Amino acid sequence: MNPIPGLYAAGELVGGIFYYNYPSGTGLMSGAVFGKIAGESAAEATVSR
Numbered sequence: 001m002n003p004i005p006g007l008y009a010a011g012e013l014v015g016g017i018f019y020y021n022y023p024s025g026t027g028l029m030s031g032a033v034f035g036k037i038a039g040e041s042a043a044e045a046t047v048s049r
Contacts, residue, residue, distance in 0.1 A: 010035035
């Protein structure tokens with residue numbers, strides 16, 4: 001699997017975190033964590049152009 005330049009994802013789109021026995025409320029936390037990381041990466045990529 002190769003990364004797609006300029007494509008950023010967060011939350012349930014990231015996938016692979018929980019497959020079975022999905023604990024409730026974890027989608028909000030993974031969305032917050034990966035959203036922050038994706039947002040910082042997108043901002044850095046925009047500034048460095």
